[in-house]
Amino acid sequence: MGVRVADRRVILVTGAARGVGAETARALASRGHHVLVNYRVKRTRAESLVAEIQERGGVATAIGADITQPRSLSALVARVSELTGGLDALVLNASGGLERGADAGYPMRINRDAQVTLVEAMTPLLRPGSRVVFVTSHQAHFVGTHEVPADYGPVAASKSAGEKAIRERQAGLARKGIGVSVVSGDMIEGTMIVRLLERRDPDAVGTRRDVAPLPTVNEFASAVADEATRAGTTAISVFVGGSDYLAS
Numbered sequence: 571m572g573v574r575v576a577d578r579r580v581i582l583v584t585g586a587a588r589g590v591g592a593e594t595a596r597a598l599a600s601r602g603h604h605v606l607v608n609y610r611v612k613r614t615r616a617e618s619l620v621a622e623i624q625e626r627g628g629v630a631t632a633i634g635a636d637i638t639q640p641r642s643l644s645a646l647v648a649r650v651s652e653l654t655g656g657l658d659a660l661v662l663n664a665s666g667g668l669e670r671g672a673d674a675g676y677p678m679r680i681n682r683d684a685q686v687t688l689v690e691a692m693t694p695l696l697r698p699g700s701r702v703v704f705v706t707s708h709q710a711h712f713v714g715t716h717e718v719p720a721d722y723g724p725v726a727a728s729k730s731a732g733e734k735a736i737r738e739r740q741a742g743l744a745r746k747g748i749g750v751s752v753v754s755g756d757m758i759e760g761t762m763i764v765r766l767l768e769r770r771d772p773d774a775v776g777t778r779r780d781v782a783p784l785p786t787v788n789e790f791a792s793a794v795a796d797e798a799t800r801a802g803t804t805a806i807s808v809f810v811g812g813s814d815y816l817a818s
């Protein structure tokens with residue numbers, strides 16, 4: 571599989587047991603990197619993903635942690651340190667806010683506060699030449715300029731606030747040799763979120779399909795994986811899917 575062992579990077583992908591995170595983990599492992607597969611509750615799925623990667627000759631390790639829980643987040647940092655001694659990329663993929671029963675403050679806690687806390691806690695482990703990748707959505711860039719799907723407003727606003735908070739740390743990270751990439755996706759065909767939105771607000775999904783074919787999970791994950799291994803500290807923004815967000 572993939573690259574020479576000397577080039578193997580250690581990459582933590584949060585929320586990697588399913589969806590975009592799992593596909594990103596597969597893409598990175600297929601390129602020869604050691605992927606740390608973080609999951610919150612989907613332990614069995616994370617372990618079968620790790621087994622699948624290992625069967626193909628790749629390297630992966632599952633690590634459970636709820637990034638919104640300070641003790642769990644600290645345990646994640648300690649586990650990464652103990653397992654690998656350092657990180658070459660941190661992919662901030664885990665996201666939430668549409669969960670049944672989530673309180674009104676939860677979207678900001680997971681999509682902004684937990685992301686910032688995780689970056690700050692992981693900074694001592696991020697080696698010079700490493701990269702932080704914030705995964706977000708076009709819907710987050712539509713806040714204030716376009717309509718977003720019914721019920722999705724607080725999630726979009728929190729993803730937007732999370733991106734802003736990470737960007738505010740970009741210069742400080744660059745001084746430590748750590749680059750920042752933001753990868754924004756249109757609605758991604760076939761994902762749980764889009765299936766859920768389609769039930770709640772079919773027109774919103776139809777509108778995106780009218781703009782451009784929705785990207786596949788593979789296309790989006792591949793763009794995220796490309797950023798996780800990008801060299802240098804130049805801040806990068808990548809958009810996957812319809813480009814009408816630019817005309818805001």
Ligand SMILES: NC(=O)c1ccc[n+]([C@@H]2O[C@H](COP(=O)([O-])OP(=O)(O)OC[C@H]3O[C@@H](n4cnc5c(N)ncnc54)[C@H](OP(=O)(O)O)[C@@H]3O)[C@@H](O)[C@H]2O)c1
Binds near residue numbers: 637680756
């Ligand atoms: N789907 C889309 O159409 C779309 C479009 C553009 C951008 N994106 C972005 O792509 C990323 C992934 O999206 P997705 O559709 O794959 O999402 P998803 O299917 O809802 O998966 C979310 C992931 O986050 C994890 N997670 C949730 N809360 C967590 C917590 N407190 N601690 C640790 N992990 C947690 C979940 O883990 P468990 O399963 O273990 O709970 C799950 O693996 C997100 O950042 C999203 O904004 C998605």
